[in-house]
Amino acid sequence: MTPALQVEGLGVAFGGIRAVDGVSFMAQRQAITTVIGPNGAGKSTLFNLISGQIPPHTGRVALDGVDRTGAPPHLMQRAGLGRSFQITNLFFELTVFENLQLAAQRLEPPRQMLRRIGHGEASLQRVGELVERFSLAAKLGELAGALSHGEQRRLEIAVALAAKPSVLLLDEPTQGMSHGDTADTARLIRDLSRDVTILLIEHDIGLVMDISDHIVVMHQGRMLAEGAPPEVRANPAVKAAYFGDASC
DSSP states (O other), X not given: OOOSEEEEEEEEEETTEEEEEEEEEEEOTTOEEEEEOSTTSSHHHHHHHHHTSSOOSEEEEEETTEEOTTOOHHHHHHHTEEEOOSSOOOOTTSBHHHHHHHHHGGGSOGGGTTSOTTOOHHXXXXXXXXXXXXXXXXXXXXXXXXXXXXXXXXXXXXXXXTTOOSEEEEESTXXXXXXXXXXXXXXXXXXXXXXXXXXXXXXXXXXXXXXXXXXXXXXXXXXXXEEOHHHXXXXXXXXXXXXXXXXX
């Protein structure tokens, strides 16, 4: 079966420094692939290369078997890629409903995409699905900026899913969350993987080992190791570079 996402030899340099250097891996369908590594390892830059925020200098990105290397973000989204960001990326002055409706507008036929919010049939149906799945009914009329941090992060995941992507990139979705919110989000991500392929960046190693099907370890811009959680946990090079030789 063709992988949902295939990255081959991906790389980019800034001022002669290789921020990402020859990274290759595959994300299988309806699975959670997690990218881990120390701060500065190149994880978010890798996401920017995959999603089209930054054009790669080397390598290729294939989405659902089609080469999409260098395509800009809006074309990557149209091809089936959704993404959340490390820093919450919502319209804080708009309501929860309006954030979801705007994100779902891409589902409307081109001639209807510019209709006033709240009038598109396809987008309204999608908002209803997301409201039910994310338990947002009580929050629909609230401004996104008034939500708690955990609620904002979950809303951002819902927004990233609004256009029905086949592959979802989540950049540190539990950052700054309480223990309870982190546990809830972990369950949500695992549930979402039944319907969408997930590529995740996450620093909570306990969460990573618990929910990941496959782990990619980066160090200084390069891929250090990859494999199932038990393999990565036992890898001596990973222990030395990422866990400081401590038993994980």
